[in-house]
Amino acid sequence: xxxxxxxxxQGSSDHQVVIAGAGPVGLWLAHELxxxxxxxxxxxxxxxxxxxxxxxxxQPRTVEVLAMRNRHxxxxxxxxxxxxxxxGMLESRVxxxxxxxxxxxxxxxxxxxxxxxxxxYATELGAVVRRGHEVISLVQxxxxxxxxxxxxxxxxxxxxxxxxxTDGARxxxxxxxxxxxxxxxxxxxxxxxxxxxxxxxxxxxFAALSEAGRLLVVPLPxxxxxxxxxxPADQRHDVPMTLDGLRDASLRIAGTDFGxxxxxxxxxxxxATRLAAxxxxxxxxxxxxxxxxxxPAGGVGLNVGLQDTMNLGWxxxxxxxxxxxxxLLDTYHAERHPVGxxxxxxxxxxxxxxxxxxxxxxxxxGLLNEAIASExxxxxxxxxxxxxxxxxxxxxxxxxxxxTGGRAHDPEGEGVFPLLHDGRAVLLTMGxxxxxxxxxxRAAAAGISxxxxxxxxxGGPAWSGVTAALIRPDGRVxxxxxxxxxxxxxxxxVGKALDGLPAVF
Numbered sequence: 001x002x003x004x005x006x007x008x009x010q011g012s013s014d015h016q017v018v019i020a021g022a023g024p025v026g027l028w029l030a031h032e033l034x035x036x037x038x039x040x041x042x043x044x045x046x047x048x049x050x051x052x053x054x055x056x057x058x059q060p061r062t063v064e065v066l067a068m069r070n071r072h073x074x075x076x077x078x079x080x081x082x083x084x085x086x087x088g089m090l091e092s093r094v095x096x097x098x099x100x101x102x103x104x105x106x107x108x109x110x111x112x113x114x115x116x117x118x119x120x121y122a123t124e125l126g127a128v129v130r131r132g133h134e135v136i137s138l139v140q141x142x143x144x145x146x147x148x149x150x151x152x153x154x155x156x157x158x159x160x161x162x163x164x165x166t167d168g169a170r171x172x173x174x175x176x177x178x179x180x181x182x183x184x185x186x187x188x189x190x191x192x193x194x195x196x197x198x199x200x201x202x203x204x205x206f207a208a209l210s211e212a213g214r215l216l217v218v219p220l221p222x223x224x225x226x227x228x229x230x231x232p233a234d235q236r237h238d239v240p241m242t243l244d245g246l247r248d249a250s251l252r253i254a255g256t257d258f259g260x261x262x263x264x265x266x267x268x269x270x271x272a273t274r275l276a277a278x279x280x281x282x283x284x285x286x287x288x289x290x291x292x293x294x295x296p297a298g299g300v301g302l303n304v305g306l307q308d309t310m311n312l313g314w315x316x317x318x319x320x321x322x323x324x325x326x327x328l329l330d331t332y333h334a335e336r337h338p339v340g341x342x343x344x345x346x347x348x349x350x351x352x353x354x355x356x357x358x359x360x361x362x363x364x365x366g367l368l369n370e371a372i373a374s375e376x377x378x379x380x381x382x383x384x385x386x387x388x389x390x391x392x393x394x395x396x397x398x399x400x401x402x403x404t405g406g407r408a409h410d411p412e413g414e415g416v417f418p419l420l421h422d423g424r425a426v427l428l429t430m431g432x433x434x435x436x437x438x439x440x441x442r443a444a445a446a447g448i449s450x451x452x453x454x455x456x457x458x459g460g461p462a463w464s465g466v467t468a469a470l471i472r473p474d475g476r477v478x479x480x481x482x483x484x485x486x487x488x489x490x491x492x493x494v495g496k497a498l499d500g501l502p503a504v505f
Contacts (some may be wrong), residue, residue: 015040015041015158015160016038016039016161016162017038017160017162017163017164018040018158018163019041019166020043020173021043021168021290022049023111023289024055025166025288025309026042026166026167027121027129028118028122028306028313029164029287029309030122031071031118031122032069033127033316035125035422037321040126040128041128041130041158042127042130043147044129045133046131048131049116050112052264053111053112053194053220053226054110056108056110056220056226057108057300057302058075058303059299059303059387060096060388060389061101061307061387062306062388063075063076063101063103064101064103064409065307067103067417068310068417069420069421069423075114076103076107078109079113079221080204080221081106082105082106082204083096084096084205085106085299087353087368087372088297088351089207089209089229091207093205094379094382095383099383099389101389102409108220110220111302114302132151132152133151134149134172135167135172135173136149136155137172138176138177139176140282143161144159144160145160145163146158147160147163161283162316164287166286166287166289166290169274171289173286173290174276174286174291176284177284177286178281179278180276180278181276182274182277183272183293183344187271188230188355189269190228190269190270190271190355191228192226192228192241192267192268192269193227193243193246193265193266194220194263194266195227195260195262195264196223196224196260196261197224197225197259198261199256199258200217201217201258204218205218208254210254212233213253213357215229215254216228216229225260227258229253229354231249231253232357234248241266241268243261245266246266271294271348272293273344275292275341278333279308279332279333280330280332285329285332288309289305291308292304292340292344294344294348297350298346298385300385300388301343304388307339308336310474311335311336314474315328315329315332317423335393389407391407392405392406393405393406400479401480401481401482402462403463403469403477404477405476405477408476410455411458411459411460415454419451419471420473420475424447424473426448426449427448427451428450428451428452428453429450429453429467429468430452430467430468430469431467439494443498465482466480467482467484478497481494
């Protein structure tokens, strides 16, 4: 259930952050901010949550993100795990089962379920969600952003120090902030239907590929199936998809319609690819589809959006609470914009593999299928792109420890994740000796807890020799050292790292 409050009077500053859009991305940002004690208002144009499943795949890194806040168990219970997934509908599947994570699978979970869970988490912490309230315009000055809102009882204004647009591909927030959205328009259309199948394929994630097009069948947790693909014979984007059209496409491509009936959703989608020129314009920020759109291949879009807000949430809270300068928000663009660019590139590549029916593309598919099947390193590269596990925020400091910007995880279990449930940074020590009292006092003064860790033994070669590491609230390594975990040298190095932290965490 959404929390409800009366619309504030014009010029009100009851909330520290206004978020436009109550999809998964906006709701997870609301959760992160509320967890840190920030007052949040979420404005959603639609009066009711969409009944359609929309984004279906929850990738391994997203489950890790949820686990860092102890919010993953409901998703694990509701979703259907798939141990392998496709890249560009190639016949050779990308294996997730050997990925270095406690969650080596893609979870098939309808977006409706994801939104319901995330909204509950956010509102339980005090975030306010108003449905049927649409952002019409905004104007910002040096201290706040004033948003004009259309609501059921008429228009009103609300002000806040920051506004975040998670309001989708046609983002009003992005337009009003004057942020460019360059990229390419739609040149191909895919189809989608969610139906009952009386004769479903035996293997989960069944794919059919022929000169007639591409077809993918994915099981949903409720026993229904998503049938999606590309049909070059039907590119009528201005004509609604029908059950007969879905049947015809399936028959042409796969030779069967699987006994499909009782559709709950029929749709078309395009391959437009755009990336916001900036993720921040002064007091306005963007995340999710407001920042990047692409061909929905590989089930990655929602996941990149949630990981955008995992990066943004703790930074925005630190700025609002006076623990960091506003310049910290520039690191959000610096770290996440390259991820958006990579997302655009590999989904364009997947789109070309899906929609390309020429002999040249067929030959390319053959080579890639062989590479996935016979070259573990190549298959692992694709798995890392899809899963989100290989994203690293490269530090500006060339002398930073090689672990800096990478994800901290324990390959033998959840390990680090429970230490981050409160959304605060942690200091891990791995030397075995009690931490120096001076180090402990400095950490406590910075609001950082100190925990012994086994990562030097279990984290793989990159962690071997590490004696201490500071982990950001989003699970990324902020700093690491290999100084012996005792004596004045270690205390001085850790102290130097901690000195700046009250202005960051």
